[in-house]
Amino acid sequence: MTSEAAADCLFCKIVAGQVPADVVASSDRVIAFRDISPKAPVHVLVVPKEHHGDVSVLAAADPSLLADLVALADEVATELSDGQYRLIFNSGPRAGQSVFHVHAHVISGAKLGWTPA
Ligand code: AMP
Numbered sequence: 001m002t003s004e005a006a007a008d009c010l011f012c013k014i015v016a017g018q019v020p021a022d023v024v025a026s027s028d029r030v031i032a033f034r035d036i037s038p039k040a041p042v043h044v045l046v047v048p049k050e051h052h053g054d055v056s057v058l059a060a061a062d063p064s065l066l067a068d069l070v071a072l073a074d075e076v077a078t079e080l081s082d083g084q085y086r087l088i089f090n091s092g093p094r095a096g097q098s099v100f101h102v103h104a105h106v107i108s109g110a111k112l113g114w115t116p117a
Contacts, residue, residue: 006051011101015049024080029065030072032106041109042081046073052102055089073106081108 005012013019014033021033024044035043048065052058058066070087077085085108090097 004050006101009051009101010099011045011047011103012051015047025072025076027068027072030069032072032076035105039105040107040112042077042085042106044073044076044080044106046076046104046106048102053100054091054097054102055104056091058102069102069104073104076106077108084108086112 005016010019014021015031023031023033025032029049030046031049032044032046035045046069048058048062048069050062050065052061052065055066058069073085073087074083077083085106088105088107089102090105
């Protein structure tokens with residue numbers, strides 16, 4: 001889905017200020033807020049303000065918005081950590097996606113393991 005905002009979308013409600021979030025950064029078209037259930041010392045979600053379902057939908061619809069999202073993720077990792085980070089887009093339920101508004105997880109602040117499955 002690529003509309004401006006989607007009904008019953010948690011992250012659209014955060015963007016609209018209807019659900020509270022710990023916002024750490026924002027730009028014209030992207031917002032970053034702390035994950036409510038952090039998996040690392042720094043765990044921030046970076047989200048386009050427009051609704052797009054997943055990263056492949058966003059890449060096809062608006063590559064420059066995806067680039068803006070990656071740029072804000074890099075800024076957040078530099079501001080809150082040491083600029084070294086993992087960027088994760090879960091795409092699809094079996095990959096762990098639970099919120100169907102594209103978001104990058106910025107994971108940082110520790111030596112990271114690698115056990116995705
Ligand atoms: P995913 O499972 O990749 O779709 O990621 C969704 C993420 O959203 C999870 O890591 C949740 O902990 C996080 N999350 C769910 N609700 C909220 C919320 N209200 N504020 C911040 N993060 C949230």
